[in-house]
Amino acid sequence: MRTPTLLGKVPGSVYAILFLLLLFRFGSARFLSVSNFLNILQQSSILAIVSIGSFLAILSHGIDLSLGAIVTFAGVVSALLMVQGYDVITACLIALTVSIAAGAVNGFLIAYTRVDPFIVTLGAMGTCEGLALVLAHGATIPASNATFKLLGGGSLLLVPLSALIALASYGLFGFLLKRTALGTHIYAVGGSEEAALLSGIQVRMLKILVYSVNGLLAGFAGLVLASRLGAANPSQGIGIEFDGIAAAVLGGASLAGGRGNVWGTFMGAVIIAILRNGLNMAGLPMALQMVIVGLIMVGVLTLDTLRRK
Amino acid sequence: MQQAANPPSTENGHVTPTEILRLEAITKQFPGVKALDNVDLDLRPSEVHVLLGENGAGKSTLMKVLAGVYPADGGRIVLNGQQVQMHSPRHAREHGISIIYQEFNLVPDLTVAQNIFLGREPRTAVGLVDRKALAAGAKKFLDFLNADIDVGAKIHSLGVAQQQLVEVAKALSLESRILIMDEPTATLSEPEIQRLFETIRNLQRSGVSIIYISHRLQEIRQIGDRVTVLRDGRAVGTRSVAETSLEVLIQMMVGRTVSQRRIRTRNTAGPREILRVESLSRGRTLRDISLAVREGEIVALAGLVGSGRTELARAIFGIDPVDSGTITLMGCTLPNPSPAACIRGGMGFLPENRKEDGLAQILPVKDNIVQASLRKLFPWGLLDHGLERATARKYIQDLSMACPSVFRVTRFLSGGTQQKVVLAKWLCPESRFLVFDEPTRGIDVGAKEEIHLLMNSLAEKGVGILMISSELPEILSLSDRVYVMREGAITKELITERTSQEEIIGFAAGGK
Numbered sequence: 001m002r003t004p005t006l007l008g009k010v011p012g013s014v015y016a017i018l019f020l021l022l023l024f025r026f027g028s029a030r031f032l033s034v035s036n037f038l039n040i041l042q043q044s045s046i047l048a049i050v051s052i053g054s055f056l057a058i059l060s061h062g063i064d065l066s067l068g069a070i071v072t073f074a075g076v077v078s079a080l081l082m083v084q085g086y087d088v089i090t091a092c093l094i095a096l097t098v099s100i101a102a103g104a105v106n107g108f109l110i111a112y113t114r115v116d117p118f119i120v121t122l123g124a125m126g127t128c129e130g131l132a133l134v135l136a137h138g139a140t141i142p143a144s145n146a147t148f149k150l151l152g153g154g155s156l157l158l159v160p161l162s163a164l165i166a167l168a169s170y171g172l173f174g175f176l177l178k179r180t181a182l183g184t185h186i187y188a189v190g191g192s193e194e195a196a197l198l199s200g201i202q203v204r205m206l207k208i209l210v211y212s213v214n215g216l217l218a219g220f221a222g223l224v225l226a227s228r229l230g231a232a233n234p235s236q237g238i239g240i241e242f243d244g245i246a247a248a249v250l251g252g253a254s255l256a257g258g259r260g261n262v263w264g265t266f267m268g269a270v271i272i273a274i275l276r277n278g279l280n281m282a283g284l285p286m287a288l289q290m291v292i293v294g295l296i297m298v299g300v301l302t303l304d305t306l307r308r309k
Numbered sequence: 310m311q312q313a314a315n316p317p318s319t320e321n322g323h324v325t326p327t328e329i330l331r332l333e334a335i336t337k338q339f340p341g342v343k344a345l346d347n348v349d350l351d352l353r354p355s356e357v358h359v360l361l362g363e364n365g366a367g368k369s370t371l372m373k374v375l376a377g378v379y380p381a382d383g384g385r386i387v388l389n390g391q392q393v394q395m396h397s398p399r400h401a402r403e404h405g406i407s408i409i410y411q412e413f414n415l416v417p418d419l420t421v422a423q424n425i426f427l428g429r430e431p432r433t434a435v436g437l438v439d440r441k442a443l444a445a446g447a448k449k450f451l452d453f454l455n456a457d458i459d460v461g462a463k464i465h466s467l468g469v470a471q472q473q474l475v476e477v478a479k480a481l482s483l484e485s486r487i488l489i490m491d492e493p494t495a496t497l498s499e500p501e502i503q504r505l506f507e508t509i510r511n512l513q514r515s516g517v518s519i520i521y522i523s524h525r526l527q528e529i530r531q532i533g534d535r536v537t538v539l540r541d542g543r544a545v546g547t548r549s550v551a552e553t554s555l556e557v558l559i560q561m562m563v564g565r566t567v568s569q570r571r572i573r574t575r576n577t578a579g580p581r582e583i584l585r586v587e588s589l590s591r592g593r594t595l596r597d598i599s600l601a602v603r604e605g606e607i608v609a610l611a612g613l614v615g616s617g618r619t620e621l622a623r624a625i626f627g628i629d630p631v632d633s634g635t636i637t638l639m640g641c642t643l644p645n646p647s648p649a650a651c652i653r654g655g656m657g658f659l660p661e662n663r664k665e666d667g668l669a670q671i672l673p674v675k676d677n678i679v680q681a682s683l684r685k686l687f688p689w690g691l692l693d694h695g696l697e698r699a700t701a702r703k704y705i706q707d708l709s710m711a712c713p714s715v716f717r718v719t720r721f722l723s724g725g726t727q728q729k730v731v732l733a734k735w736l737c738p739e740s741r742f743l744v745f746d747e748p749t750r751g752i753d754v755g756a757k758e759e760i761h762l763l764m765n766s767l768a769e770k771g772v773g774i775l776m777i778s779s780e781l782p783e784i785l786s787l788s789d790r791v792y793v794m795r796e797g798a799i800t801k802e803l804i805t806e807r808t809s810q811e812e813i814i815g816f817a818a819g820g821k
Contacts, residue, residue, distance in 0.1 A: 180436075184423050184430060187416065190418075195414040199427040201428045259418045
């Protein structure tokens with residue numbers, strides 16, 4: 001209604017995606033094929049799920065650095081349990097419970113001690129990574145159960161199951177944030193904690209909830225990752241928390257809190273996945289890929305900031 | 310309005326039926342200051358009761374006690390004939406008391422409707438937010454206020470006046486019977502002010518009582534029924550606005566003229582201009598400002614909070630960019646004013662909130678003292694710790710600071726000593742022109758006089774001083790000339806020896 005033109009309404013991330021698609025089209029003929037598209041979907045699904053958590057933390061004017069470590073931790077826990085003879089469902093449920101607990105501890109500390117979320121989740125990152133290493137004795141644990149492998153490798157009518165799960169998660173959180181009072185309150189806490197408090201919102205409970213949900217999301221992503229790889233390695237989730245933060249910020253979330261929406265974050269996650277995939281197909285070494293991802297992120301954000309002025 | 314014709318009956322302790330609220334003997338102590346001292350106030354149904362007083366008179370503190378932000382140390386709050394305790398802002402709201410601060414409590418990225426019903430969203434049968442009811446409810450309150458605001462618009466897309474209306478709508482939706490407005494016109498333009506007054510009269514007609522905090526005298530005439538004047542934490546008196554002249558109100562605000570020893574015994578102003586500002590403008594905060602300070606002269610900038618004094622000081626020191634105008638320092642016009650350029654030109658700035666802006670609190674005193682003169686002391690860029698310590702020791706002695714060691718961490722020093730550290734920081738590079746923003750705010754009486762004497766002796770040595778102060782006795786005691794600011798412009802230039810508190814406040818508040 002208030003936005004003057006369609007051009008201004010479309011977030012910068014959409015232009016970035018179109019630009020990248022065109023660019024990589026010239027890099028590799030196979031890039032714009034259906035099979036590669038499905039591949040990108042599958043690759044982006046794990047990051048996409050984690051990014052919801054990154055976004056929620058940022059939205060509430062916090063940050064969550066523990067997501068990657070929880071991804072690792074959940075994978076290791078589930079794989080270990082399955083190796084020890086637990087059935088798939090039980091193993092997954094236990095892994096998810098532990099993940100939620102880790103998130104809840106984060107939330108509790110952030111809400112009640114007022115220690116900065118950066119520090120709390122940095123500590124949790126170290127703790128969870130370390131625990132995963134201890135539990136796995138530093139080794140990779142196989143997760144070859146056929147049912148378990150469906151989660152990350154299965155597909156429905158050609159579409160990867162994990163991508164469907166990611167999309168469904170976005171649908172759910174999009175709805176929660178936009179259509180429920182709970183969602184409004186998370187925006188309120190991030191936008192002005194004081195105003196939220198004076199409006200009778202239970203700010204502390206809300207923060208505990210946000211970080212617990214983050215634990216759940218990261219734990220779930222950890223299961224999908226272990227399933228896709230058919231193994232749990234105590235380092236396989238490292239760094240994904242930074243891609244998640246990048247996705248949320250690329251998608252328009254403000255680190256000052258209270259701004260952005262979950263579909264923007266989805267776009268951000270897709271951009272990062274396309275970049276990784278396209279640069280891979282163009283045959284660039286990993287180190288150079290990192291350089292390019294970093295530069296593009298700073299570029300997009302600079303443009304977005306300048307455009308908003 | 311009709312109530313205002315009745316004579317006030319504040320003397321006796323009885324609760325008259327025309328009262329909805331009575332504050333009795335409210336006392337509030339902050340560390341070192343008695344912010345409120347036995348303050349009485351009564352409020353009638355549908356009246357606009359103005360709370361008038363200078364900066365720091367206790368207006369905002371009193372209202373924060375009423376709104377449940379601060380607990381009172383003594384006294385009672387009687388609401389509709391019953392004594393109540395205000396435990397929290399939420400509790401006060403349940404009693405029908407809402408407060409609108411100058412800084413609004415709105416969430417910028419939520420819509421108007423979401424903000425009005427934040428924490429009390431209407432729900433559908435399945436527990437989702439009922440968006441239709443939300444929009445309709447918000448529209449109902451905004452329509453009542455004749456406010457043409459899109460309920461779906463985000464708060465950050467609205468102007469200040471519109472945001473204020475959203476706050477009023479929010480208060481209405483809480484069924485508030487008493488609305489406190491803290492200087493509501495401070496950031497509004499003239500047509501917006503008239504709209505606000507219409508809104509206030511509307512509220513009055515529907516039975517809402519309003520406590521209106523202000524120090525703008527002209528407004529009181531337009532909108533107030535009764536006025537209570539606060540001074541130094543005490544209620545000086547309550548008057549009917551219609552029956553009281555502005556002169557009387559000014560006198561009540563200022564108090565009896567205390568015969569005070571003038572620190573500045575002789576004017577040491579030399580012929581040379583140290584600072585000249587020509588037609589400086591910045592948005593709506595600074596409008597076509599020209600002034601001059603000569604060597605050895607102390608010039609005061611008087612005005613109310615929000616009149617643009619601090620903004621002017623910041624612009625002169627090159628912190629904030631200006632739209633037009635020039636700043637000339639010792640005959641050299643600064644092409645690109647910036648703090649670095651101003652310091653090189655011999656200027657120093659002692660900010661109002663010295664704790665945050667003036668000093669690095671966690672560093673030792675010596676580091677703060679040499680902070681603005683590193684290049685002068687150590688031209689090769691290498692620190693000489695011996696010289697650093699010796700320099701710091703010299704200023705600790707010269708300014709007789711209560712500071713046992715140059716290694717003392719700054720935040721452990723008293724307010725007065727900290728101000729001396731800031732002063733030393735600018736004496737060290739041998740500044741020829743100093744800007745003091747509220748030089749003695751939050752400093753106890755003894756240290757205050759010491760700072761005043763130091764400023765005077767600096768002027769006698771030829772340093773030019775521009776001093777912002779909200780304390781009129783300080784201005785009268787210390788300055789040679791006074792510029793009075795109002796709404797971003799200089800409205801009057803006065804010679805200190807030939808003026809009075811009443812005259813200054815008259816020009817500052819627009820009573821004349």
